[in-house]
Amino acid sequence: MQKLTAQRQAILDMINRSDKHWDADEVAYKLKEQGISIGIATVYRGLAALAEQGLIESIQLADKKRYERADKAHHDHLVCTSCGSIEEFCKPEIEVLQDQVAEERDFHIQGHQLLLFGLCKACKAGER
Amino acid sequence: MQKLTAQRQAILDMINRSDKHWDADEVAYKLKEQGISIGIATVYRGLAALAEQGLIESIQLADKKRYERADKAHHDHLVCTSCGSIEEFCKPEIEVLQDQVAEERDFHIQGHQLLLFGLCKACKAGER
DNA sequence: ATGATAGTGATAGTGATTATCATTCGATAT
DNA sequence: ATATCGAATGATAATCACTATCACTATCAT
Numbered sequence: 001m002q003k004l005t006a007q008r009q010a011i012l013d014m015i016n017r018s019d020k021h022w023d024a025d026e027v028a029y030k031l032k033e034q035g036i037s038i039g040i041a042t043v044y045r046g047l048a049a050l051a052e053q054g055l056i057e058s059i060q061l062a063d064k065k066r067y068e069r070a071d072k073a074h075h076d077h078l079v080c081t082s083c084g085s086i087e088e089f090c091k092p093e094i095e096v097l098q099d100q101v102a103e104e105r106d107f108h109i110q111g112h113q114l115l116l117f118g119l120c121k122a123c124k125a126g127e128r
Numbered sequence: 129m130q131k132l133t134a135q136r137q138a139i140l141d142m143i144n145r146s147d148k149h150w151d152a153d154e155v156a157y158k159l160k161e162q163g164i165s166i167g168i169a170t171v172y173r174g175l176a177a178l179a180e181q182g183l184i185e186s187i188q189l190a191d192k193k194r195y196e197r198a199d200k201a202h203h204d205h206l207v208c209t210s211c212g213s214i215e216e217f218c219k220p221e222i223e224v225l226q227d228q229v230a231e232e233r234d235f236h237i238q239g240h241q242l243l244l245f246g247l248c249k250a251c252k253a254g255e256r
Numbered sequence: 257a258t259g260a261t262a263g264t265g266a267t268a269g270t271g272a273t274t275a276t277c278a279t280t281c282g283a284t285a286t
Numbered sequence: 287a288t289a290t291c292g293a294a295t296g297a298t299a300a301t302c303a304c305t306a307t308c309a310c311t312a313t314c315a316t
Contacts, residue, residue: 130293133293133294135294136294166295168297170296173294173295174294177294
């Protein structure tokens with residue numbers, strides 16, 4: 001049975017208070033700034049535990065995992081290859097098509113991840 | 129300017145001769161088996177170069193990159209969380225919806241990756 | 257209180273990938 | 287054919303995100 005300890009509560013609060021997509025280092029650093037010092041291993045374990053419990057969401061980028069609030073409607077991500085910004089979008093029709101594919105293939109979907117890579121509005125305008 | 133050296137040609141041939149999704153170690157090992165010994169760094173650089181030139185395709189999984197032939201129609205992947213097998217599927221309708229999203233958001237798509245995680249037919253049947 | 261169970265944190269270890277650097281290759285220019 | 291010079295190679299060290307270890311602590315049920 002998973003426990004919601006003071007450390008995990010602090011991590012959860014941190015994430016719930018913003019719309020950022022956090023990595024482990026950022027969480028540890030920001031907590032330290034607030035005087036809450038948590039071992040980096042505890043941050044990794046906390047993030048994994050919270051995600052497993054569905055209290056936060058995770059996305060796997062090429063280099064690292066990032067975590068965000070779970071109290072939003074399901075969405076996927078637009079990742080800017082120039083500035084690294086991450087936007088969100090909802091497109092339920094895509095999910096429907098995914099379920100169709102799974103059924104055709106007799107595949108039991110547990111989860112999915114859709115990332116669109118490219119240039120965000122700002123970077124596109126700035127020619128970068 | 130990128131060069132298509134003997135080593136890169138060997139990597140490319142290896143990948144083009146099968147429908148597998150290769151990681152760097154597998155490529156190095158299989159080449160060694162054939163008497164072609166290539167430094168592991170060269171394999172990594174070769175795979176990256178070939179992918180950049182569009183001669184092979186890459187997919188980023190949670191732990192590592194895998195590479196496959198590029199001479200097939202575009203497709204996305206079903207990844208079995210039990211046995212690790214990777215199946216492919218085509219669903220052009222999904223791509224159309226992705227383009228719609230990008231246009232709405234003024235986002236310039238350079239690429240995308242859609243992974244469906246779950247149990248493949250075999251693992252589902254085997255209750256694992 | 258007591259034991260079982262889970263969590264913590266410092267730190268060592270892991271595994272994929274990248275950087276370094278001396279050497280070699282290969283596509284032009286001669 | 288040969289010189290040239292940027293790119294590639296390969297052995298190895300380094301990096302970086304993450305996980306395992308382990309002694310210790312907190313929490314919960316009895």
